[in-house]
Amino acid sequence: MRAFVISFVGLVALTLVAWAIRPGAGPAGKVPLVWVSDDNPARREQIALFNRLHPACDLSLDPDNNGMEKVIVQSVGGVGPDLFDCYSPFQLSSYVKAAVAWDLTDALVRAGVDVRRDVWDVAKAYVIYEGRVYGFPTNACTDALWFNKEIFDQSGIPYPRAPWTWEEFLPLAKRLTVREANGRIRHFGFSFDSWAWKFFLTQWGGHVYSEDGTRCLVDAPEAIAAVEFMHDLIYKHKVMPSPSEEEALAQQGGWGSSTIKFLGAGRLATAIGGRWWLCTLRNYEGLRLGAVESPHGPLRRYWSYARATLVNQSSPHRAEAVEFIRYLSGPEYNRLINQQADGLGPTARYATGENLVNPRFPDEDFHAVFRDVMAYGVPDETSPFVNAAVVDLILTKQLDLVRRDAKPPADAMRTAAQEIRREMAKTLQRDPALCVRYEALTGRGRP
Amino acid sequence: MRRARARTDAVAALAFLAPNFVGFLVFTAGPVLFSLVVSFSNWNLQRTLPFQWIGLENFRELFTDREFWFYFFNTLYMMLGVPVAIAGSLAAALLLSQKLRGMIVYRTLFYLPTFTAGVALMILWKSLYNPDFGPINAVLNACLHAVGLDSVEAPRWLGSMANLVGLHPEATGLTWKYWGLGARDALILMGVWTAIGGNNMLLYLAALSNVPQELHEAAQIDGAGKWATFRHVTWPQLAPTTFFIVIMSVIGGLQGGFEQARVLTQGGPAGITTTLAYYIYNKAFIEFQIGYASAVAWVLFMLIFAFTLVHWKLAAKELNY
Numbered sequence: 001m002r003a004f005v006i007s008f009v010g011l012v013a014l015t016l017v018a019w020a021i022r023p024g025a026g027p028a029g030k031v032p033l034v035w036v037s038d039d040n041p042a043r044r045e046q047i048a049l050f051n052r053l054h055p056a057c058d059l060s061l062d063p064d065n066n067g068m069e070k071v072i073v074q075s076v077g078g079v080g081p082d083l084f085d086c087y088s089p090f091q092l093s094s095y096v097k098a099a100v101a102w103d104l105t106d107a108l109v110r111a112g113v114d115v116r117r118d119v120w121d122v123a124k125a126y127v128i129y130e131g132r133v134y135g136f137p138t139n140a141c142t143d144a145l146w147f148n149k150e151i152f153d154q155s156g157i158p159y160p161r162a163p164w165t166w167e168e169f170l171p172l173a174k175r176l177t178v179r180e181a182n183g184r185i186r187h188f189g190f191s192f193d194s195w196a197w198k199f200f201l202t203q204w205g206g207h208v209y210s211e212d213g214t215r216c217l218v219d220a221p222e223a224i225a226a227v228e229f230m231h232d233l234i235y236k237h238k239v240m241p242s243p244s245e246e247e248a249l250a251q252q253g254g255w256g257s258s259t260i261k262f263l264g265a266g267r268l269a270t271a272i273g274g275r276w277w278l279c280t281l282r283n284y285e286g287l288r289l290g291a292v293e294s295p296h297g298p299l300r301r302y303w304s305y306a307r308a309t310l311v312n313q314s315s316p317h318r319a320e321a322v323e324f325i326r327y328l329s330g331p332e333y334n335r336l337i338n339q340q341a342d343g344l345g346p347t348a349r350y351a352t353g354e355n356l357v358n359p360r361f362p363d364e365d366f367h368a369v370f371r372d373v374m375a376y377g378v379p380d381e382t383s384p385f386v387n388a389a390v391v392d393l394i395l396t397k398q399l400d401l402v403r404r405d406a407k408p409p410a411d412a413m414r415t416a417a418q419e420i421r422r423e424m425a426k427t428l429q430r431d432p433a434l435c436v437r438y439e440a441l442t443g444r445g446r447p
Numbered sequence: 448m449r450r451a452r453a454r455t456d457a458v459a460a461l462a463f464l465a466p467n468f469v470g471f472l473v474f475t476a477g478p479v480l481f482s483l484v485v486s487f488s489n490w491n492l493q494r495t496l497p498f499q500w501i502g503l504e505n506f507r508e509l510f511t512d513r514e515f516w517f518y519f520f521n522t523l524y525m526m527l528g529v530p531v532a533i534a535g536s537l538a539a540a541l542l543l544s545q546k547l548r549g550m551i552v553y554r555t556l557f558y559l560p561t562f563t564a565g566v567a568l569m570i571l572w573k574s575l576y577n578p579d580f581g582p583i584n585a586v587l588n589a590c591l592h593a594v595g596l597d598s599v600e601a602p603r604w605l606g607s608m609a610n611l612v613g614l615h616p617e618a619t620g621l622t623w624k625y626w627g628l629g630a631r632d633a634l635i636l637m638g639v640w641t642a643i644g645g646n647n648m649l650l651y652l653a654a655l656s657n658v659p660q661e662l663h664e665a666a667q668i669d670g671a672g673k674w675a676t677f678r679h680v681t682w683p684q685l686a687p688t689t690f691f692i693v694i695m696s697v698i699g700g701l702q703g704g705f706e707q708a709r710v711l712t713q714g715g716p717a718g719i720t721t722t723l724a725y726y727i728y729n730k731a732f733i734e735f736q737i738g739y740a741s742a743v744a745w746v747l748f749m750l751i752f753a754f755t756l757v758h759w760k761l762a763a764k765e766l767n768y
């Protein structure tokens with residue numbers, strides 16, 4: 001028993017020592033704020049600027065806990081961050097339904113921030129849910145066509161001009177796809193990230209859901225035509241790498257998508273991508289880039305996206321978190337992010353020529369392109385009647401089969417539509433309140 | 448006096464055990480039982496649905512869930528490497544039980560993959576599997592070229608949906624188009640490599656050192672060769688260890704595949720490297736269907752338990768302890 005008492009006292013003493021020397025929450029006298037966001041080269045400067053403008057706060061980045069699952073689980077457990085990022089309207093609805101996102105509508109009115117008036121239209125769905133405001137966008141983006149000027153110059157091809165169509169683009173992309181004598185690719189004419197497939201869906205007039213969200217439309221002829229075109233880019237026109245060829249080109253580590261890296265490494269002549277790609281592409285020595293509005297399909301409109309920051313309902317520092325939200329709407333943050341080129345700043349009126357050009361990169365002559373294409377932006381679609389994470393998994397799988405030439409586009413989209421409808425029926429079966437709402441919209445029972 | 452001492456010792460023992468026991472109750476037994484309770488509910492972290500007890504609905508749905516069966520098949524397929532890994536561990540242990548100079552260095556080298564960070568190993572393997580620039584395909588292509596088979600293409604490994612049985616990626620049938628080596632096989636090979644020099648090898652090494660020397664001497668006197676000695680003396684003596692290793696490997700195999708899927712393939716291409724462990728993760732933390740994910744986890748537990756029970760019953764007849 002004496003051994004136990006000695007061990008117990010020893011352990012208690014060690015615990016007290018550990019408690020006494022534990023790291024503090026932040027500099028003395030400052031309010032610590034934790035922001036869960038991705039760790040890209042621009043983020044730290046944005047944080048430093050906030051801390052400089054708000055000396056009473058100590059904002060720090062927590063990139064390790066980025067991801068909706070972690071934020072929700074930690075917040076439900078009472079150890080969530082003060083601020084966290086939201087990457088889609090679906091995520092916003094999830095955070096609201098999980099009672100993690102704090103309703104900022106009144107707080108923002110008091111702080112003099114008007115989301116409906118100030119931000120890009122495409123970004124509103126990322127912060128407004130059922131009429132209430134839950135955050136402020138951190139950036140917004142409509143993709144455009146990046147091109148490698150070096151490859152164009154070597155091929156003797158003049159730089160492209162918009163507006164133009166995919167039919168006009170394809171001969172160019174074929175000329176820009178060059179193979180070595182041994183058959184290995186020197187550079188492809190074109191590529192885009194597979195997750196950006198809605199960029200094509202939108203242009204072909206396709207939709208994931210009907211306007212009221214009650215029907216899944218991914219098997220409509222427009223949607224199938226869009227996916228067929230994407231498939232043809234790889235297997236018919238052969239201007240774009242297949243997934244297998246992409247994996248062969250892939251490098252390890254680093255921040256950003258593989259398509260950015262391929263463009264930076266000179267393995268792509270053109271690529272559909274956002275202005276935020278510059279955060280990575282500026283690090284490639286000697287890379288000469290241009291950008292132009294993307295070629296368009298039957299419709300001249302482009303899928304757009306944004307990122308927003310929300311406040312945790314259970315944060316002990318909500319007042320200071322609102323200060324951060326106010327900072328996101330202000331001129332300092334918008335000038336910084338516009339010059340960093342981490343997308344476009346969320347407040348539309350600050351996207352002026354003066355703010356967009358970074359004096360450290362005087363050769364960049366394309367910033368106005370990304371601002372101007374916002375006028376053709378179309379936001380993401382959601383349906384309250386189905387879990388978008390399940391829909392994403394279903395679509396990702398089917399589109400992967402198409403990209404690998406393992407399934408015809410029409411079959412894949414039909415399978416996806418069937419599975420999404422089944423998922424919708426399951427959700428409605430389990431939720432009587434949602435079912436009532438569905439019946440009110442459709443005038444009939446659940447599917 | 449003696450009774451008082453015994454009681455004091457018992458109290459001390461219980462006091463020492465208490466922290467661990469409380470930790471076990473709170474952090475292991477509690478969550479396990481909680482997951483069992485939750486599996487009878489529609490609990491959804493997003494709160495898209497009002498919480499309800501739904502009885503066996505999750506289990507009923509699970510048995511008609513095509514994805515569950517497809518991922519169960521994936522899990523079983525990934526376990527094709529288990530016997531190879533066990534045989535490899537035994538072979539490595541036999542080699543490393545020789546009395547040679549520097550044997551400790553060899554043993555350390557073989558054990559290296561076990562204490563190297565899993566994610567680091569996987570990133571290394573990802574480079575090895577690069578179909579155009581990776582060393583594995585470089586060697587394979589050189590071999591194919593040497594035997595005049597230039598037209599035969601080396602596997603595309605992690606990017607390929609090919610497999611040893613030619614199963615269609617959506618499990619709709621068998622076809623020659625998908626026959627070959629693909630992402631699943633790449634993960635199996637990596638797993639075998641890691642497992643050969645791992646804990647199984649150590650267990651076999653320990654077991655080999657416990658085989659009575661006189662049995663080997665008796666076999667030699669009777670004129671038995673090396674193979675006959677191994678077959679009729681060493682192998683039977685290793686049976687209890689093999690039994691334990693098989694059980695643990697199968698349990699590990701049924702629970703496995705999460706790290707590989709998360710780091711190397713994200714469960715793709717088209718879901719063919721998604722195992723039940725990764726499926727549970729997706730259901731719980733991507734789709735937030737905690738109730739359903741718990742049901743899958745309990746069905747997985749029941750499968751493992753049933754296998755262990757059957758194996759125990761069958762093997763118990765053959766084994767003497």
